[in-house]
Amino acid sequence: xxxxxxxxxxxxxxxxxxxxxxxxxxxxxxxxxxxxxxxxxxxxxxxxxxxxxxxxxxxxxxxxxxxxxxxxxxxxxxxxxxxxxxxxxxxxxxxxxxxxxxxxxxxxxxxxxxxxxxxxxxxxxxxxxxxxxxxxxxxxxxxxxxxxxxxxxxxxxxxxxxxxxxxxxxxxxxxxxxxxxxxxxxxxxxxxxxxxxxxxxxxxx
Numbered sequence: 190x191x192x193x194x195x196x197x198x199x200x201x202x203x204x205x206x207x208x209x210x211x212x213x214x215x216x217x218x219x220x221x222x223x224x225x226x227x228x229x230x231x232x233x234x235x236x237x238x239x240x241x242x243x244x245x246x247x248x249x250x251x252x253x254x255x256x257x258x259x260x261x262x263x264x265x266x267x268x269x270x271x272x273x274x275x276x277x278x279x280x281x282x283x284x285x286x287x288x289x290x291x292x293x294x295x296x297x298x299x300x301x302x303x304x305x306x307x308x309x310x311x312x313x314x315x316x317x318x319x320x321x322x323x324x325x326x327x328x329x330x331x332x333x334x335x336x337x338x339x340x341x342x343x344x345x346x347x348x349x350x351x352x353x354x355x356x357x358x359x360x361x362x363x364x365x366x367x368x369x370x371x372x373x374x375x376x377x378x379x380x381x382x383x384x385x386x387x388x389x390x391x392x393x394x
Contacts, residue, residue, distance in 0.1 A: 196297060197354060200322075201335075202302040206280055209277065210275060242329055246307070247269040299324050302325065306330045309329065335359070357374070357375045
């Protein structure tokens with residue numbers, strides 16, 4: 190059973206509702222799988238991308254990386270120059286769950302996302318379901334990100350959400366652990382089927 194009645198459900202976006210993966214772009218640019226993996230691990234790394242998610246401008250982030258790896262200048266510039274090609278579409282099974290939750294009118298629905306303020310408008314235009322949330326807190330806009338506690342507090346305070354009455358869904362265990370430390374109830378997302386089963390077991394669906 191839930192430890193406290195749920196009044197709000199907070200979704201992560203990338204990897205939960207939206208299929209975003211740099212490999213969708215770079216498999217076109219770097220045919221060799223090992224070379225592509227090395228580039229996305231050692232050059233255009235998740236840590237580097239997260240700094241843009243935390244508010245650093247795309248131009249500054251790109252320039253810094255090009256200065257460090259000038260031999261990869263063109264590949265680095267494609268990361269944000271062709272960013273939309275990293276979007277694989279909606280994760281439909283999760284969108285179906287969101288649709289049911291919205292239709293039930295039992296919960297306040299929010300999103301808490303690590304996403305660049307400069308690229309998020311692309312997603313807003315492409316995915317209609319993003320307009321179903323009562324509020325979306327975007328890291329790039331706020332100049333903070335998961336898993337930092339102050340980023341979670343921004344949403345909780347802005348929308349008057351009691352942490353013990355909120356259910357947080359994210360595919361990153363690091364972000365789940367941070368939410369738990371703040372008293373939120375959590376589900377570590379692995380697949381739409383697993384999420385549905387856990388929500389049903391909790392009586393949310």
